[in-house]
Amino acid sequence: MSLPFPEFLANFSQLTSLxxxxxxxxxxxxxxxxxxxxxxxxxxxxxxxxxxxxxAFPATSSLQTLVLAGTQISGQLPDSIGSLRWLTILDLYECSFLGLLPKSMANLTQLVYLDLSRNMFTGSVPSFRGFKKLTQLRLSHNKFSGPVPSTYFEGLTRVVSINMRNNSFNGTIPFLLLTLPCLQKLDLALNRFCGQLDEFPNSSSSLIEIIDLESNNVEGPIPDSIFNLPNLHILTLSFNKFSGTINLHNIQKLGNLTSLGLSHNNLTLNVRGNDSTLLSFPPMISTLRLASCNLRTFPQLRNHSNLAYLDLSDNQIQGKIPSWIWSILGNDIFLHLNLSSNYLVGFEQPSPKGFTSHMTVLDLRSNMFQGRIPVLPPFASYMDYSANRFTSVLPYDIGDYLGSTIFFSVSGNQLTGNIPESLCNGFDLEVLDLSYNNLNGIIPSCLINMSSTLMVLNLRKNNFHGFIPEIFPASCNLRTLDLSENVLNGWLPKTLAGCTMLEVLNLGNNQINDYFPCWLKSFSNLRVLVLRNNNFYGSIECPDMNNSWTNLQILDLASNHFSSSLPSRYFSGWNAMMVNENDSLSGLDHLQHKVFMLSDDLYYQDKVMVTSKGLQMELVKILTIFTSIDLSNNMFQGEIPEELGLLKLLYVLNMSGNAFTGLIPSSIGNLKQLESLDLSQNKLNGVIPNQLAGLTFISFLNLSFNQLEGMIPRGSQFATFSQASFEGNKVLCGFPLLKNCTSTEVPGFSPPTMDDSHLDSDTDIDWCLIGAEIGLLVGFAIMIGPLVFCKKWRQWYFKNIVDRVLYMILPQLDRAANHGRRANRTQRKRQLERWI
Incomplete structure (x- = not known):
């Protein structure tokens, strides 16, 4: 039941509580x-x-409690909020407020509870030193920024909880926070704090139970004071720059510790005592995140019956998984095991007979497991066995173990045989990745029929043959379909047109024989389309295909038999390749799919092969700002559309090996992000537009084997390209080609001329002038000879004489030379930063 706000209540002048x-x-x-x-x-x-x-609040307001949490009330807080001098509770959790906090909030000195979390507040926060009665301070999930000095927290003797998570606070973490006498919870995760964490006094009498500094830039050693906190339950320091060695006997001091996160720092965890025996973690530990801690052996966890979450990924653990692992995996409470990216080869002993587990996440990817796939936990939602050396066939009853599975990957192994029909019993599967194996046979129809629940189906780089089954359901839910690098033939199934949620469609490197699929125009979410190296043919012109692919990032139609001209109207709708003034590169992300209902760090990462700078490479992470168009090795003809110049975010453009004619569009000079341009082996004519010389980031250029003419433009980047970039253009001239430009090859070029009277063959010879000229030549030879034939003379002369004289005559040359050196260093730094 939904009701409008009862406005009549505002008429109750004696109302005290609503x-x-x-x-x-x-x-x-x-x-x-x-x-x-x-x-x-x-x-x-x-x-x-x-x-x-x-x-605006009245100055005579009596408000003591204002709770608006979970509404859509929005806008900026009015300055008059500072007039609410009796306010003790201000709860604006998960509203839609934005902008700066008014300075008048410093007047709210009676506040006991302040919650501004999950809004869009920006700017710095005011000092809290006047809030002497404050017990709860919650500012998380906003856009606050700037440092927070220790002075902001002076006098907060009653504060119990401080949550500033997920903002952009920076500077060092004020050590005063860890000395507040009543503080129990401190959450500063997901900010930009940096510097070292200082030691702090009185740690043995502290009440702190929770410290979460995850995902900052804090560096240096972890202070010993932390290991003296007697009440500490949760310590999360993952994804920082902490360094040094942590001895497990220090962690043993934290007898109440239940959760420890040290992952992805520069730490080394020493799990052995002075006598080299393995030490144990505190007995109540339930969550251990120790990824990338330079572990070389399994820590001693045999008797930790409370363990529910164990992450030992990205370490250097070798050999076999110890047999005691089964007693932990068999616990009813154990849920998450991540042993990925180690050097594990198997188990010390197989699972006990009748073994069952309630584990939901099992990640064994990127190890050295061999032989058969181990028994699958029956209730796991996430199973990743990819990038190992399994060599068996897929078990015929594999589907019986996937009844609860959402994510299943055996990619990058050496599996053989057919896909068993039982795999289709995984009714809850959202991600199925069998790519990079040696599987063969036809694609089971029931697998395609699962597209109503599947979000990702990846069968890339196997040996599947035959037609793609023509039974995609009308309720198709696919976001990624990758069938590339197989031996599939025939035509595209028309039922695929119902998969309008697709973001990645990769059918490259098969033997598909069909027209261009115009029904793709309804795929408004499409980001990656790869049809390369098939037998597609005909025109790509489709009716009513305007503004169809607004999210398209990567288009690869290379090595087919497409013909006709390019429809110029297509390019004007590809918004993802255009500059949007409202976009910010600070939010760079990768194309990926979250695995729903599981932890935040579990997702499927899309991959794609692209041709850039003349080489094929695999993008294992597709940046959402990476853009590429590859139309090479087809039979396209006509002129290259000027509208290409609208795609100002384009990184790679390859139109080589076609039959394009006419001029190179000068609008390509607008593609300031372009790094690779290949227009070779076409029939382009005319001069190379000077605008191309202004492409400062271009590092690969190929205009060879066309019919271009005139002088090659001069530019900072053009000077770096070799002859191979321009060869095969018979009337092209200028550096780096050996052919110099003449008046017939460069329109408007006129060599210097002499007056006809100086060409009269009967003119008398003036021997006095001839003698002077001979003397000049002899003196010139005496000066120049050593420079030509003596390397040391030549180096000394140009370094000490020529440069010095030139700089005296034209001092701006000296400044320009120095500026050029600085500019080159700056330009190189910027180019490196683009790829970091």
């Missing part, structure tokens, strides 16, 4: 209710469709 939490209110809240001076408690929380703005 609680309408979870009342199903919608529409806009009345401004008048905030101006009732008698009201002391106003609670409108958890009305998700209630909107509006905060008006």
């Amino acid at each position: 609680r309408l939490s979870n009342a199903g209110l919608h529409g806009n809240v009345s401004d008048k209710i905030f101006k009732v001076t008698s009201i002391q408690t106003l609670d409108l929380s958890n009305n998700e469709f209630l909107a509006g703005f905060l008006p």
Whole structure:
């Protein structure tokens, strides 16, 4: 039931308390209710469709409690909020507020509870030193920035919890935070704090139970003070730059520790005592995140019956998994095991007979397991066995173990044989990746029929043959379909047109024989389309295909038999390749699919092969800003459309090996992000546009074997290309070609001429002038001879005489030379930063 806000309540002049939490209110809240001076408690929380703005508060307001959490009330906080001098509780959790916090908030000295989390507040935060009664400070999931000095927290003797998670705070972490006498929880994760974490006094009497500094840039050793906190339950320091060695006997001091996160720092965890025996973790430990801690052996966890989460990935653990692992995996509470990216070869002993596990995540990828795939845990939602050396066939009953599985990957092994029909019993599968194996046979029809639940189906680089089954369901839910590098033939199934949610469609390197699939125009989410190296033919012109692929990043139609001209209207709708002034490169991301209902760090990562700078390479992570168009080795003809110049975010453009004619469009000079341009082996004519010389990031250029003419433009990047970039153009001239330009090859070029009278053959010879000229030549030879034939003379002369004289005559040359050296260093630094 949904009701509008009851505005009549604002007429109750003696109203002191109004609680309408979870009342199903919608529409806009009345401004008048905030101006009732008698009201002391106003609670409108958890009305998700209630909107509006905060008006100016009256100076005589009696408000003590203002709770608007879980509404859509938005806008900036008014300056008049500082007039609420009696306010003790301000709860704006998960609203839609934005902008800077008003300075007047410093007047709210009676605050006990302040929650501004999950809004869009920006800028710095005010000092809290005046909030002497504050117990809860929650600022998480905003866009706050700037440093937070220790002085901000002076006098907060009652504060119990500080949560500043997921903002952009920077500077060093104020050590005063860890000395607040009542503090129990400190969460500064997902910020930009840096510097070292200082030692702090009185750690043995501290009440701190939770410290979370994950995903910052804190460096240096972990202070010993932390290991003296007697009440510490949760310590999360992962994804920082902490360094040094941690001895496990220090961690043993934390007798109440239940969760430890040290992953992805520059730490080395020493799990052995002075006598080289393996030490144990605190007995209550339930979560251990020790990825990338330079471990060389399994830590001693034999007797840790409370363990539910274990991450030992990205270490150097060798050999076999110890037999005690089965007693841990068999615990009813154990859920997550990640042993990926080590050097494991198998198990010391197979699972006990009748073994069952309630584990939901099993990650064994990137190890050295061999032979048969081990027994699959029956309740696991996520299983990744990729990048190992399994050589068996897929078990005929594999589907019986996948009843609860959402993610299953055996990619990058040496599996053989057919796909068993039982695999289709994985009714909950969202991601199925069998790529990079030696599987063969036809693709089972039931597997295609699973597309109503599957989000990712990857069968890339196997030996599947035959037709693609023509039974994609109308309820197709696929986001990624990769059938590339097989031996599939025939035509594309028309039922694939129902998979309109597709973001990645890769059918490259098969033997598919069909027209260009015009029904793809309805795939508005498409980001990657690869049809390369098949037998597609005909025109790519499709009716009503305007603004169809607004998200397209990568288009690869290379090595087919496409013909006709390029439809110029296509390019004007490819928004993802255009500059958007509202976009920010600070939010770089990769093309990936979250595995739903599981932890945040589990996802499927899309990959694709692209041709860039003349080489094929695999993008194992597709940046959402990476863009590429490859139309090479077809039979396209006509002129290259000027509209290509709209794609200002394009990184790679390859149109080689076609029959394009006409001029190179000068608009290509607008593609300032372009790094690779290949227009070779066409029939392009005319001069090379000077605008191309302004492409400062271009590192690969191939214009060879066309009919280009005139002088090669001069530019900072053009000077770096070899003759191979321009060869095969008979009337092209200038550096780096050996052919010099003449007046007939460069329009408008006129060599210097002499007056006809100087060409008269009967003119008398003036021997006095001839003698002077001979003397000049002899003197010139005496000066120049040593420079020509003596290397040391030549080096000394140019270094000490020529440069010095030139700089005296034209001092701006000296400044320009120095500036050029600095500019080259700066330009190189910028280019490196683009790829880091």
